[in-house]
Amino acid sequence: MIVKDLEFVKFITKTKVQAQVKALAEMINADYQSKAPVFLPILNGSFMFASDLMKQIDVPNKISFVKVSSYSGTASTGQLKTLVGLELSLFNQDVIIVEDIVDTGLTLQKIVNELKELGTRSVEVVALLRKPPAREKKMDVKYVGFDIENDFVLGYGLDYDGHGRNLTDIYRMKPTNSENPAL
Numbered sequence: 585m586i587v588k589d590l591e592f593v594k595f596i597t598k599t600k601v602q603a604q605v606k607a608l609a610e611m612i613n614a615d616y617q618s619k620a621p622v623f624l625p626i627l628n629g630s631f632m633f634a635s636d637l638m639k640q641i642d643v644p645n646k647i648s649f650v651k652v653s654s655y656s657g658t659a660s661t662g663q664l665k666t667l668v669g670l671e672l673s674l675f676n677q678d679v680i681i682v683e684d685i686v687d688t689g690l691t692l693q694k695i696v697n698e699l700k701e702l703g704t705r706s707v708e709v710v711a712l713l714r715k716p717p718a719r720e721k722k723m724d725v726k727y728v729g730f731d732i733e734n735d736f737v738l739g740y741g742l743d744y745d746g747h748g749r750n751l752t753d754i755y756r757m758k759p760t761n762s763e764n765p766a767l
């Protein structure tokens with residue numbers, strides 16, 4: 585499949601994605617039984633993941649979508665913006681950040697630090713995808729859907745220059761020098 589100027593191949597089917605989202609929700613439901621967490625999905629990338637995840641959360645909760653962006657094209661620009669759009673007081677709250685993907689972890693680290701300064705009781709992270717840099721740094725991501733390699737991925741909220749967010753399967757960029765990149 586060509587998106588803009590790059591070729592992508594199917595990587596994680598929507599069936600697998602949905603099964604993993606359900607498993608993550610079940611873990612969160614079990615861990616937060618006597619709590620009422622505040623979910624902070626990070627826009628734009630987590631909109632589809634957050635929507636599917638929240639449908640399966642059965643503990644009392646609040647949701648506030650926030651935004652921060654560090655990407656342009658397929659490589660991190662390293663320019664971090666601050667967290668915007670927070671409309672709830674998080675003082676003494678159990679917060680769960682909902683991320684589409686953790687790559688270098690810079691975005692996440694920045695958000696977690698900002699949230700701790702607001703006097704939160706606890707901050708955990710649920711990420712659908714995690715790439716090796718975050719794994720190697722031992723970033724504290726409590727709930728991870730899929731550990732993937734360093735491929736650029738697209739779909740299920742993730743974009744390539746604004747394209748492809750609405751795809752329900754997850755695709756990865758086709759390596760230019762590989763003959764059989766598809767799974």
Ligand code: IMP
Binds near residue numbers: 687692738742744
């Ligand atoms: P980090 O700060 O390097 O961890 O970058 C995390 C953010 O970069 C994610 O929330 C995504 O918006 C974006 N991102 C990282 N990897 C990809 C990718 O493979 N496809 C699309 N967006 C990505």
